[in-house]
Amino acid sequence: MRILVVDDDALAAEMTAAVLEDGGCEAVIVESGDQAMETLATDRDFDAVVSDMNMPGMSGLELFRRLRDGKSGLPFILLSGDDPEQLRGQEPGLAACVAKDAELEETLMTAIAEVRLPAAG
């Protein structure tokens, strides 16, 4: 799987990418919602987007809404440094909300596995 990682914090982005890569995915990092839109416009070869929630400019949620409205159809996983529970179920079409915490490795890869499943089945 090839995944676009969106995070303005380079360290967090690289850790997320490292988790994904350890899990056998390929990760491409961009640092803002605008860059994500740009990248996705030219490169259609992604299987999912993993984006941070809190970013200056376009937030992760806004990025998701724009992609959804643009009918991108890409599974979208939202990462948040805050409690992700409050977002869960609020946005139709959001594949998963994952807390950026010590369990990231597990929760993120579970979410990825869920995303992958329907495609396989």
Next chain:
Amino acid sequence: MALDLKKFTARFIDEARDHLGKLEEGLAAFHSGVADPETINTIFRSAHTIKGSARMLKLAAINETAHHLEDVLGAMRSGGLTYTAELGRLLERAVDAIAGLVEQVAEGTIPDAADPLLCDELGRAAAAAAGEAVSAPATATPVPTPQAEAESLPPPTPTPSATASAKLKSPDTVRVSMNKLDELIKLMGEVVSSHAMLRQRVADLRAIERTRALAPGGSPTVLKDFARDLKDDVAAQELLMEELHRKALVMRMLPLGMVFESAPRMVRELARSIGKNVECVVTGTEIELDRQTIDRLGDPILHLLRNAVDHGVEEAEARRRAGKPEAGRIRLSARQDAAGVVVEVSDDGGGIALEAVRDKAVRKKLMTAEQAAALSEAEVVDLIFRPGFSTNAIVTDVSGRGVGMDVVKRCIVDDLQGGIEVDTRPAAGTTFLLRLPLSLAVMRVLLVEAGGQTFAFTAQQVAQLLRVPVEKLLMVAGRPAVVVQNEFLPVASLASLLSLPPRPEQPGDELLLVVVQVRNEKLAFQVDTLVDERDMVIKPLPPHLAHLAMVTGMVVTGRNSLVAVLHAAVLVEMARKARAESQRDKAGEQRRTRVLVVDDSLNTREIEKDLLEAHGYQVTLAEDGRDGLHKAIGAEFDAVLTDVEMPNLDGFALTQALRADERYRDIPIIIITSRQKEEDKRRGIEVGADAYIVKGDFEQSSLIETLKGLLG
């Protein structure tokens, strides 16, 4: 599949320190009442980032403290809480606590718990704000989505440009190790005691004054002794000051690793995204540079790396055809040299496609086809630094992003007072070489006098200082030059270049030459006297003078007079223009005879080219014997001029090879060399050269006469 946290912990420590710096700075701004709306956004983000990273790295104590801090700052941001001195002290305590915890992590211990008292107080402060918010009419959604949160901000949501400017303002603080600080304080102590000595000298002088008033014309030895003592004290003080100065500068130094660290990953990812396989090797991360330089170096290096991935390294197919390993290789390295630090970004790609660059320049209407064809290789390479120039259509996707090579150059040359050089070889790759001063605050400066005024050059720009007897000055194509280390060095009078009255030349005089190097081009400025060489603080020009391209800044000399620091690159450019103008008038109407000039020295090639062109010859340049042979076989020439000592193939071997070729059997070949050995001369004739000219007694007439004679 446990993630290697250690690798990220080091990064976290560095970044947390930076964010803590921003927090401190922001709180200081609140404290002194100069906080703007952006300040709270910046420090809120810093707290948020520290919290998030700490959480991912299982640093619970930092996570918890930062979380509470973030809550309070969030309340301030949304207007629920206003800054008071008391709140400020609480926030400062929180920042200090986090800083302490981060330092524990840096020392290798995992801090076990956050300070419960502090967290409690922070929690109460945040709760107080929340209480106020709740008592307001319930227009807010029960669970504030981040969107709503953003809309409730007093200032509009930060635009990317606003955060960018916040980023630029940030490096006003720097973390200094206790050791360095202790050394400085110890040194300060010595300065203070040495100052006490000077006070004693004042008392001594008063005593002498008094005795002389009582008995005029007293013993002169008293004064002599006093002068000697004072001189010693001042010398000792000077040593101390130097040491103090050096130590203070070191405090602002940071390792280049901060900029280099992310390069390998960045390169890998970027390459992958455009379907290439490129690895990046980094060396010299331990080299230290001034914080100011480090902070501004990130973007240009990033751009050069992008450029190397995008344009430098060829597609896999092309690499296979060229017999190279499929994976491209980019080297990012740093080393120290006498003048500062040299950073190199080099790739093993195909080299800059000079013809493509020429075509593009014509297509972009930067110049006519004739002008483009007449450019030397160095000038063609220089085109990539022109604003708006890029050699590849894909550029906007990868290396684009609104930054061009022109911005890279401006940043290195104007902002960082450095230099940028390009070395590109077909099929072997391209190297961008950045020369950076160790510190921007103080630079080694050379003071010279020309046309009755004092001027300064920064030491980075000066390659050599030479004293040459006037008789050694040659006239080549109407332009003065000297031969130094087997190459021609054009000479320009600094005074006349700056339209100042030149000092009348006296026979038997020696010429004083300041040799500057800009990329591969060297130029010697003739000056009247050398005043001094010392470390000086360069002050920027005031805004109303900032348009003066020739001057990069000012220094204040001992007598409190201002001296202009000259911009070598601009002067070299001016000298070139002056030369071109004088040559344009001269071009004769001779039949265009084609001459191939082979020399490994760029300066010599250029001078010979000027000379020959001034006499109406059409000139092609080659940089060594192999290149020369290659070019000779690819085209037809009426004559060949070659140097002897060159890499790859020397002048003798080239002559021999050419003579073996049917077309070059009877073509004049002239060897120009600085070797004045009889056996060399004989060898030249043996391999079939028609003439052998020694550079030392090189006069334009002798070369042109010889050439004319041989061509008949």
